[in-house]
Amino acid sequence: MFLGFYWSWAGAVSGLQLGMVTIPAFALKDTFVRLQCKYRLEPGESLYSVKWYKDGSEFFRYVPKDEPPAQIFETPGVDIDIENCTETSVAFGPLTYISSGKYRCEISGEAPIFQTVSHYRDLTVVTMPNDGPKVVGGRSRYHINDLVKLNCSFGRSKPPAVLSWFVNGEPANETFLRGPYRDVDGIDDLCTTYLGLEFRVQPKHFKSGDMKLKCIATVASKYSKIREERVEGMSPQRTPALESRDSAIAGDSRADRVQAGSNVASQNQLLLTVSLILCLCNALKYNIR
Template sequence: MLVQVLIKLAALVCCYRGVAGYSQKTVEIEELLVPESPRAGQDVALTCRFHLRGHNHRLYTVNWWRGKDQFYTYKGTSADPKHAYTFRGIHVKTEQSTEESVVLRNVSEETSGVFKCEVMGEGPSFRTAVATKPMQVVVPPSSVEIRSRVIRDPPVYHVGERIHLNCTATGAKPRAVLSWDINGTPVRASEVKQVPDYEDHNGRVTSTLSLTWDAPTYFSNNLARVTCNAMVSGHASSATKDIYLNPASSAAYNHQYASAGCQLSTAWTILSLAFLLVARQVP
């Protein structure tokens, strides 16, 4: 009878030690690094830094998911630990991936989604930790262009003439936020107007922002260097256009004896403009 009691006690002690050993084993994800808004066409590294706590606690697997799609597994106990799977927008660079990081090749807008890292310790406890982060791949504008209502080469304006420009950022996702500056100075809000966006069947947005002001405002030495800035989730694009002020009209405007209706000869205007362009090319 006594022997049976001792055997049961020994079994209980072993069981307790086993449970205690399992309970001391934990998995902690210390850091999950997923780029919030990478640019389309880039290679992107996703990193899941983890720690296995407890005596002799070894890694079983690290699994990566995009939504319901499991696209990468690292098996810590396998001689061939890396296994990658291809989905729309998901192409793993297996040779550059490790137990903590997975590299995606040439990401696109189809890559976007919620990414999950799942780390599991070795059995029999199979302790598990999970962390998630979203990623929205940015499609920059295919072009940023400044267009004028008039066709002049070079674009030359007279004092008192109204200048109309449009800046168009084509095919961005999400939409581009546009802004203007002239000679490095932001323009006044009253001088800009947002044109309605156009969105195509792929969700890419074409945005236009107009700019209107009267010469000679913003001109410096008869030059206005106009820049349109397009910002898409931290990714910047821009376009620049040089606009010239007719030197003859500027001189007439500033001359204390010039009358309101004074007009100088066409020949004088052409010579003044030619002098201005040549002077700008001289270092």
């Protein structure tokens, strides 16, 4: 598996043309790669050989007239998969760190001239952790003027990762960054990279009440992993408003209940007074008779 590659169309050389050359710029450790070197010949011309070199040492040769046409030369870091090699491509793997180097293909025409064209490209073997960046120090909610203090770490990788912080999708202000710092492991020189983020929260940092903080780790400019933290925001002005609204709602409810109780008591007292008056009237009427 590889994400970076290089291809080029070279110019013609009197009957022999170097076509598309494909060499990955980066490839993951323990994977297989295929290098390609295509060519074109003028009518009447024929191919003599296709040769592949790593750091100047030949590791694969294809000569159509030989039997067998393919020949392998033992080279550290290049374990040829002969079943998947052709006159225009060579496959090898699994890759190790010593597989990194300068790879060159060389194509030669047949006698008597043996015209030759070649092209090269560097290949770098990369180690990429399975897990994404790790972010520590965050909180689920921030208020205006709170201090955001996070740390993003990623590793172990080779080459070292480049870490980037984003606030709501925009690159963080450089004054917010702390680092980067790196810790290199003695085994295979694998590296863990750290980058801090520190700033005071301002109203502009909240989008619809939320703030998104994202750390991106990039290795060899091609492989990326992302970790995003989403937090809620609340300004100091909003907090009293919420408390006041809650208190106001509760106060109104109590006031309604008290007022309703007072009305009921007044009505009961009025009925009692009327009843007493009626009783007195009846008593007087009885005495008169």
